[in-house]
Amino acid sequence: MPKPYPSEFRDDVVRVARNREPGVSIDRIAKDFGVHPMTLQKWLQRAAVDDGTKPGQSRTESAELREARKRVRLLEQENEVLRRAAAYLSQANLPGKGGTRS
Secondary structure (H helix, E strand, O other): OOOOOHHHHHHHHHHHHHOOOOOOOOHHHHHOOOOOOOHHHHHHHHHHHHHOOOOOOOHHHHHHHHHHHHHHHHHHHHHHHHHHHHHHHHHHHOOOOOOOOO
């Protein structure tokens, strides 16, 4: 997998592509910056979503959602551990079981 481009570079290329002169194609700008034209198209689409001009999930919303899902997974694991511990402890405290003998 190729190394991702720095976000500053992507932002600069998108800005140049958005402010291009009439008659200058996306393919030309992509070639000038050394990126694939489809890559530049995807960057432009992502930038439009991030700016709110197109519907979709922005990068910040995506990152927040990822973090929330990670937190939910962790809480579910902790809940399962507590549930098992409670079940184990309730079995250990039943009358008639244990280490006391009469």
